[in-house]
Amino acid sequence: MRKxxxxxxSWTSRAWREVDGRALxxxxxxLQGLLAPGCRxxxxxxxxxxxxxxxxxxxxxxxxxxxxxAVACLSEGVTLRRAGISGVILVLGWTPPEQAxxxxxxxxxxxxxxxxxxxxxxxxxxELKVHLxxxxxxxxxxxxxxxxxxxxxxxxxPHLKVEGIFSHLCVSDGSSEQDRAFTARQLEVFYRAAExxxxxxxxxGALHIQASYGLCRLPPQPCQYARPGIALYGAASSPDLPLxxxxxxxxxxxxxxxxxxxxxxxxxGAGYGLAFQAMEDRRLAVVSIGYADGLPRALSxxxxxxxxxxxxxxxxxxxxxxxxxxxxxxxxxxxxxxxxTLIGRDGxxxxxxxxxxxxxxxxxxxxxxxxxxxxxxxxxx
Ligand SMILES: *Cc1c(COP(=O)(O)O)cnc(C)c1O
Numbered sequence: 001m002r003k004x005x006x007x008x009x010s011w012t013s014r015a016w017r018e019v020d021g022r023a024l025x026x027x028x029x030x031l032q033g034l035l036a037p038g039c040r041x042x043x044x045x046x047x048x049x050x051x052x053x054x055x056x057x058x059x060x061x062x063x064x065x066x067x068x069x070a071v072a073c074l075s076e077g078v079t080l081r082r083a084g085i086s087g088v089i090l091v092l093g094w095t096p097p098e099q100a101x102x103x104x105x106x107x108x109x110x111x112x113x114x115x116x117x118x119x120x121x122x123x124x125x126x127e128l129k130v131h132l133x134x135x136x137x138x139x140x141x142x143x144x145x146x147x148x149x150x151x152x153x154x155x156x157x158p159h160l161k162v163e164g165i166f167s168h169l170c171v172s173d174g175s176s177e178q179d180r181a182f183t184a185r186q187l188e189v190f191y192r193a194a195e196x197x198x199x200x201x202x203x204x205g206a207l208h209i210q211a212s213y214g215l216c217r218l219p220p221q222p223c224q225y226a227r228p229g230i231a232l233y234g235a236a237s238s239p240d241l242p243l244x245x246x247x248x249x250x251x252x253x254x255x256x257x258x259x260x261x262x263x264x265x266x267x268x269g270a271g272y273g274l275a276f277q278a279m280e281d282r283r284l285a286v287v288s289i290g291y292a293d294g295l296p297r298a299l300s301x302x303x304x305x306x307x308x309x310x311x312x313x314x315x316x317x318x319x320x321x322x323x324x325x326x327x328x329x330x331x332x333x334x335x336x337x338x339x340x341t342l343i344g345r346d347g348x349x350x351x352x353x354x355x356x357x358x359x360x361x362x363x364x365x366x367x368x369x370x371x372x373x374x375x376x377x378x379x380x381x
Pocket of ligand 1: 046212
């Protein structure tokens with residue numbers, strides 16, 4: 001474990017997120033190596049960079065040569081601009097047309113969600129940079145990619161400067177024959193739309209369609225950007241869904257203090273509902289992190305563990321809002337003030353975000369992006 005930057009003691013007094021800038025830079029370099037010549041990363045830093053801190057992540061990536069970022073909404077884009085991020089910032093989600101002046105003032109690029117959105121944005125009379133979302137089969141956002149006339153119509157609207165077209169793959173993490181065929185079809189429809197625009201004398205601008213799985217699993221694509229999120233943070237969505245790229249390093253560690261260690265006598269219960277019952281004397285450590293910090297409450301009763309003294313110890317009973325209980329009867333001695341690791345490495349042991357997410361029936365993307373604002377983000381140096 002490397003040393004933390006000089007930080008106020010309070011940052012690590014209770015529970016915190018450690019983020020490793022070297023790991024993030026390493027992952028960015030590794031992913032850059034998968035791109036075709038002329039293709040660049042558009043780093044997805046929405047939802048506080050999946051819980052890692054958007055400004056920290058964008059600055060770290062900028063130092064690595066990344067000059068395009070994607071966010072979910074206007075306010076996330078404004079936050080990055082105010083922090084001095086200067087590259088392309090694409091707002092992937094729907095922005096109310098009346099907020100066009102803010103998009104323009106902050107130099108943000110807006111995704112056009114559908115024809116109605118394009119018309120309404122144009123009607124604001126504000127010069128806007130936009131990328132058109134094309135629906136190639138996910139049926140979430142985008143103008144149908146086959147509808148060249150509708151796409152061309154957006155190009156002809158006043159005040160909109162179309163600088164790119166993009167789409168999103170919805171089964172690129174699957175490995176069935178059917179999934180692969182669907183992804184191939186999405187790519188085909190996407191590139192055909194670009195060609196048809198060119199045939200009409202329209203410049204589609206930058207093309208992008210790969211998120212993490214598309215980037216890691218497909219051959220290099222003839223695009224100008226790839227939009228990885230979760231892979232940049234060194235995680236797959238799930239242990240069952242490997243990215244298929246070796247060498248990505250987890251960026252985030254989640255740690256919390258042991259605040260009290262006590263003996264639970266045989267026959268006694270602990271925590272809400274007395275859900276944990278001691279058949280024999282047990283040693284319990286109280287760890288100061290809970291579901292209000294973004295940990296799923298179910299984790300403690302679905303096999304959740306923490307690392308203490310380099311070994312795995314089971315969570316027991318019901319997780320509280322601000323604390324949880326760990327059975328430390330077996331293994332090295334534990335004392336108040338010790339650091340428990342919920343995600344990350346401690347000595348030779350490691351708990352991955354994918355593993356924790358799977359225990360809770362979700363994916364690492366959700367787990368990480370929900371880690372709460374009460375957890376200070378502490379960059380490692
Ligand atoms: C969130 C998102 C991404 C990043 O997805 P990952 O699977 O985390 O790489 C890319 N593109 C769009 C449109 C998204 O919404």
